[in-house]
Amino acid sequence: MKKLKRYQYERYAVLCKLAYPKEFDYSSLGFSAHEHHAVCDSRGTVVARILCRPNKKEVIVLFRGTQSIRDWLLNFCIFPSKAKGNFKDKSTHNGYVHFGYQLLLNQKSKTRIPLPADSKKTSVTLSIYEDIEAKLAPLIESGKRITLTGHSSGGAMAVLAAQRLELAFPKSVRRVVTFGQPSTSYRRFFKHYLLHHRTFRVVCDLDIVTFLPPIPGLFKHLGRSLWLHNERVYDNAKPIWRLYRVISQWLISPISYHYMHKYIRNKDFFDKH
Template sequence: MKKLKRYQYERYAVLCKVTYQTDFDPQSLGFSSDNYAEIANRWGHICARVLWRDDHPEVLVVFRGSQTVHEWLINIHCLPKVKRFVDCRYHVHTGYDYLLEQPSNPCAPDYQSGVSIYQQLNAIVSPLILFGKRVSLTGHSSGGAMAILAADRLERQYTKSIKRVVTFGQPATGFGSFKRQYLLHRRTYRICCGVDVVTFLPPLPGTFHHVGRMLWLHNERIYENISPFKRFVLSFASWLLSPFASHYMHKYIRDKDFFDDL
């Protein structure tokens, strides 16, 4: 498994932060407006952005996390949802699956009625994949869960199309069957910062499972693939003092210096 470099970490972290902005400007990040697409959810809120360059082989897909009360309520809906594919069948978190499968905003001319967010994403990246580009996906919080689900589906349709998946403050996405069937463990980096309580959600130990390689940034160190129980014990005192202080993107960006040591 390749290591995640500091400049890669910083790029994904910055993307996850600025994707929350309503005045998002791809040109400020070095991307042409012609090589940029955005996807809105059923309420017209931008929930995913796609960026690429003609002279670079990577396509970047960034999902934002939950912002509205309705989206947070969807996160609570953690019953299993069965997903069936030609080669497998697994169970995922119903709420996160809904965030990806909900209808995209049908406002003309950019969106089509009756098309889901995932279908819209697929329509944008498919020509780029066929042109030889590879896709990297990132997201914060529930956006990280959406990135995980979308990446696995794209990889099943286009083998070796996914370069990497990097998530920040991501809750667990699926059940044991999803962890066993997930195709991208070696290309997935799940960043946990300090005592971010959201990374322990849903609070059902042994039921929901994370995927990929976990990198926990805590007390000036990087812990790799530490067990949830040990991570909870080490951070319990800090968690009592500030349970949500580590969840925001500015904290993840500030901790980019950890990656000088990787």
């Protein structure tokens, strides 16, 4: 299992935070307009951004999290949906995933491509995923490798898109890093997921979204969890253990604040007085 280094974590976390404002200042991050592609839905709302540099092998696909009431409602659409992907045997599939998150990835984008003159239609609209893949294909062919990241539902879209990319372009995905991601995988998809050893799921304290959907045994989280709690990082902490740790610390918190290390931790405040 590969490690997620501190500078990598900080870079992806900052990008996820900066993805939410309507204006994305890519120039301050060292990217030019030529190196930044915004992927929008049919309403013109940015769903994902593709960031790359000519002198770097890594391309970052950044997914925004929940942005509207419609997106929030899709979080509750937990019905099983057959996972999309390019398979040699068209009669098979690699499992089921959360309907709502797959719908977000498969919704129509703003990009239309022209069709041949003899076609009944003049053009066809790409889905969000198809738009992303079309923009990534030439970059992958030139030797670039893809990192996918996102917060909340954006993290769920990132893992679904990563699986499809890895099926279409083997060994093209460098890593997947998600923040506060709800589960999107049913058991069979978990079994066939190709990127467990390159997927890092960052969880902060008792982030309730990371426990969703609340159906133990039905949904399974993908990859490796990194739980940020009490100034430590716990590797692959089980949800029930996370819940126990947080609740037990809440119960003893009045006593724990008496410990001397709490006073030492706050020593820097005295520089301001």
